[in-house]
Amino acid sequence: MRRLAFLLTFGLGGAAILISLGIWQVQRLAWKEGVIANIEARIADAPVPLPATPDAATDSYLPVTVTGSLGAPYLRVLVSKKQVGAGYRIIRPMLRAEGDILIDMGFVSVADADGLTFEEGPSLTVTGNLQWPQETDSYTPAPDLAENIWFARDVPAMAAALDTEPVLVVRRDAPQSGGPVTPMPVDTAAIPNDHLQYAITWFSLSAIWLAMTAIFLRRKPGTNKS
Incomplete structure (x- = not known):
């Protein structure tokens, strides 16, 4: 028993x-x-003007519209896209009287990235979502500045490199010129x-x-x- x-x-x-x-x-x-x-509901909301002091804790995924001129310098962040393969996210500075910010313009394949150049363009309006991606850890390699290849979107470091505020808007819709860059909008796939x-x-x-x-x-x- x-x-x-x-x-x-x-x-x-x-x-x-x-x-x-x-x-x-x-x-x-x-x-x-x-x-x-x-x-997902927030991502799809109607866009609002960019807050004066965006905050990662309260404004992540907030849909916004921003207007300014895209600068010529850009950063390439190595990524992979389903059914396409390897490529880069193109990060450009947007020059604004209220303060320059970062714009994630979207994806370009490795082949199309060769010889890609930009010029400072006229004023335009970009619609996208604020994001502070958490993509770096102790194993993330340092960016290859000589080849302009970054291995993660590190907003503070990218902002320092392009001399902008540490604010990133991921483009979802905007006129595009100067290269075959397609939007890679914010979604919840990485959660x-x-x-x-x-x-x-x-x-x-x-x-x-x-x-x-x-x-x-x-x-x-x-x-x-x-």
Whole structure:
């Protein structure tokens, strides 16, 4: 009886813990889906004028319109685009009386990037979304300044390189000239949402735990595998 009580307590208690972890992940999944839905709704909102002092905590994904002249210097950020392959995000400065900012103009393939040049153009209006991407970590290589290749969008560093405010607008619509650059708008694809896989893992482990408990319960005391 002691053995039976121990196995039942250990088996059912462990399974209960694993099941509760699975339920928690299901709850986290619903929460994360709500967060993503809210971000997607914000991305698609009607654009507003750029705030005087944009803030990453409150203005991320905010749709805005900005008007100014695009400067000639630009940065190339190495990326990969589905069904296209490797290429670059083109980051240009927008010159404004209120303060210069960064514009992520979009994507250009590696082949089309060869010999790409820009000139300072006339005033235009860009519609896009504010973003402070978190793409750098301790493993991110330093930019290759000689080849003008960056390996992540580091807003403060890019702003320093182009002498602008640390504000990035990711273009979603605007006139484009001077090269085959296509918009690569903000979306939620990069936001991780692995809670369903975690829930399946915990529920699977609980099923295995219960199965093993049943096997031990069916074995007679003193039974030797050999």
